[in-house]
Amino acid sequence: MTTRIIGTGSCPGDRVVTNEDLAQIVETSDEWIASRTGIRQRHLTTGMGNSRMAAEAAKRACENAGIRPEELDLILTATSTPEYCFPSTACQVQAEIGAVNAAAFDISAACTGFVFALITAESFLASGMYRTILVIGADELSKVVDWEDRKTCVLFGDGAGACVVRAEESGSFHGIMGADGSRGPVLTCLSRSGGNFLTGEKPEHGFISMDGQEVFKFAVKKVPECVNELLAAQNRKKEEVRYYILHQANERIIESVAKRLKEPIEKFPMNIQNYGNTSGASIPILLDEMNRQGKLDKGDTIVLAGFGGGLTWGAVLLTW
Ligand code: ACO
Numbered sequence: 001m002t003t004r005i006i007g008t009g010s011c012p013g014d015r016v017v018t019n020e021d022l023a024q025i026v027e028t029s030d031e032w033i034a035s036r037t038g039i040r041q042r043h044l045t046t047g048m049g050n051s052r053m054a055a056e057a058a059k060r061a062c063e064n065a066g067i068r069p070e071e072l073d074l075i076l077t078a079t080s081t082p083e084y085c086f087p088s089t090a091c092q093v094q095a096e097i098g099a100v101n102a103a104a105f106d107i108s109a110a111c112t113g114f115v116f117a118l119i120t121a122e123s124f125l126a127s128g129m130y131r132t133i134l135v136i137g138a139d140e141l142s143k144v145v146d147w148e149d150r151k152t153c154v155l156f157g158d159g160a161g162a163c164v165v166r167a168e169e170s171g172s173f174h175g176i177m178g179a180d181g182s183r184g185p186v187l188t189c190l191s192r193s194g195g196n197f198l199t200g201e202k203p204e205h206g207f208i209s210m211d212g213q214e215v216f217k218f219a220v221k222k223v224p225e226c227v228n229e230l231l232a233a234q235n236r237k238k239e240e241v242r243y244y245i246l247h248q249a250n251e252r253i254i255e256s257v258a259k260r261l262k263e264p265i266e267k268f269p270m271n272i273q274n275y276g277n278t279s280g281a282s283i284p285i286l287l288d289e290m291n292r293q294g295k296l297d298k299g300d301t302i303v304l305a306g307f308g309g310g311l312t313w314g315a316v317l318l319t320w
Pocket of ligand 1: 027029154212
């Protein structure tokens with residue numbers, strides 16, 4: 001038995017904020033942001049919040065998969081910005097969509113969270129414990145971003161993406177995960193919640209803080225290493241991979257990874273220009289867009305790769 005994605009859904013924040021809009025708040029410009037990051041706009045949530053974006057993405061993924069929420073055995077939500085310590089975002093989603101037969105819990109691994117959650121789902125399916133699992137990546141980073149700090153506020157957006165995965169006879173699925181806690185201080189956020197883009201409220205324990213250049217260097221080294229390790233472990237060649245779907249943190253990071261892997265940039269789809277960095281949600285939002293645009297064919301080999309706070313990294317090689 002192997003893990004297959006059978007449906008996708010997504011729900012970005014409802015309000016589009018362009019680079020020009022941000023230039024009204026902090027000293028920046030569309031030219032600076034776009035040339036350094038590739039970002040032109042981001043979506044922020046103005047009322048739905050983390051759990052309702054996650055639930056909406058979940059409903060759309062179940063519809064796309066052609067299953068009823070009652071068929072789900074487990075809900076895993078990768079998020080760093082839940083509304084509460086408990087109930088978890090996954091339990092809020094379970095209630096909202098009526099997945100009455102599902103267990104539910106959250107996974108915290110920052111921008112790598114969705115990849116870690118997918119690999120966790122795979123181990124439940126491989127063990128035979130569960131048959132159908134909903135994996136969500138959801139983040140509302142606008143709650144923990146300092147909207148007065150131009151170095152960070154231009155980078156992030158809010159959103160959720162989801163996949164329904166199921167144990168099937170054919171295909172392949174392999175994942176690897178890694179962490180280096182000693183490098184945690186490079187990228188931190190001591191609050192999960194509290195700030196508000198609209199009202200100017202600030203989170204109690206401080207904002208996202210990062211050493212941008214260290215994160216950049218970490219990502220462009222670790223992602224190619226991790227992808228090469230995964231392919232080598234499975235005795236698979238880069239030529240077999242149709243797409244590399246990377247965490248959407250920065251266009252220049254993705255270009256640099258493509259160069260280091262010696263793969264054409266066309267194999268690295270991007271939507272960062274429209275969404276910014278949505279942390280745990282970026283990979284499933286991109287997957288959902290590609291799925292709905294008919295860019296993925298059954299049997300395609302794709303690689304997903306994430307990296308982020310922790311520091312953490314991970315990659316998955318799967319058959320679509
Ligand atoms: N608008 C205008 N000027 C700015 C802005 C802005 N939004 N932000 C910073 N600057 C200025 C700085 O003040 C600095 O000016 P100074 O030289 O007068 O002091 C100058 O631009 C250069 O600043 P740097 O921080 O050195 O800019 P850099 O070229 O490193 O680009 C960036 C910053 C885009 C964050 C880059 O380091 C990067 O992409 N890092 C990767 C980190 C990342 O993507 N993090 C996302 C979250 S983590 C994750 O998802 C895993």
